[in-house]
Amino acid sequence: MPYLHYDHDVLKLEDTVLDELADAHGTPLFVYSESQIRDNFQAMQTAFVGVPHLICYAVKANSNPEILRLLAEMGAGADAVSVGEMWLALKAGIPPERIVFAGVGKRDDEIEFAIQQNIRGLNVESEMELQVVAEIAARLQRRARVSLRINPDIDIHGHPYISTGRHKDKFGIALDTARRLITEYRGHPQIQLVGLHAHIGSQITEILPYRKLGEVMRDMAVFAAQQGHRLEYIDVGGGLGVRYEPQGDERHFRHDWQGVNELAIEPKAVADALLTSLRQLELPILFEPGRSLVANAGVLITRVLYLKETGGKRFVIVDAGMTELVRPSLYSAYHAIVPLHWREGEAVRADVVGPICESGDFLARDRQLPPVQxxxxxxVLTAGAYGYSLSSNYNAGLRPAEILVHGSSHRVIRQRQPLDVLIK
Ligand SMILES: Cc1ncc(COP(=O)(O)O)c(C=O)c1O
Incomplete structure (x- = not known):
């Protein structure tokens, strides 16, 4: 049975009744399943079994300190994109040698922090950044552990905002420039090239891009070795997609999730596609999943405030919106929305909208909904990734609480923000 399921028409996550949590802790409310996160992480580990590897959780997907601690205890590393994420990872008990640091716009203080902490690798994204890293390392009298983020020019056929590995995207270093830098930085006193990195995008639902990525990374690694570098790892990024949309009609959720919450592709298939080319290098593989570890572990619980009909349209106005879950507004993303208590009645076609003063504030558009009052x-399903971490205090709203359930027990892993955060 899936961790999220109906028991006599009452929605449970593991053995916890969700409406009891909503009544006790208020709404909007994020609730996550510990067992689901554990299973997801284990599936990643199993996918790469037999090959030296490290699963570096992409902290941006959900940076709750307790979730980080849970993953740290299971052996995860971290993919960080800011000094804040590196700091959170360290605080959660992830040792520096399991942390990598990416991002096109690293500030000098962030680079300095990464070098001082001696993290596994700084994923450098441009020639100018490499020069700056060398200067900072010289000032600190250190040799920086660097990995070049390659832009392999691979199209994942996804939403343009989450495609990151095409030539025209701002991320990574073009292949010809990477080759030149690899040649120029041979034996450099301040730069130790320890790895190669790529991340081609998020919500990937096909295997082929990973196969292509493996080939590009292998060729670049062979070139680096020919140039005299001793690479220590290949970091293939994350991106594995999750099913948000049902394969059928949402009204049938009462009996069947219809694929929602499952991974779009099997971790083992992704690993095999990558390893077809990469295995021969005999180097450890770093994999940076974010969404696929936490998305299906989380739900966002919201309460219906009002029903409204205007301009020939129906609206269901709820107390969560783009400030809690911006994905629908930002990427027109689909999230299934289901009742906590299923009851009989007439279905309604409506937009599900939040309280925020923006017409773009919606959770669902033109959706056939079970009876609602x-x-x-x-x-709101599949809300564990890029939900809370993309939330905001817009309209002077307060960020919701987060709860982690395990079986029939639960604990608050982040308190709802109090009003005085608005003046601090
Ligand atoms: C460098 C890097 N690695 C990993 C990830 C995680 O991607 P996903 O959550 O799709 O697995 C991201 C997401 O943007 C990223 O930028």
Missing amino acids: RGDLRA
């Missing part, structure tokens, strides 16, 4: 509780 004021006061109902709804769960």
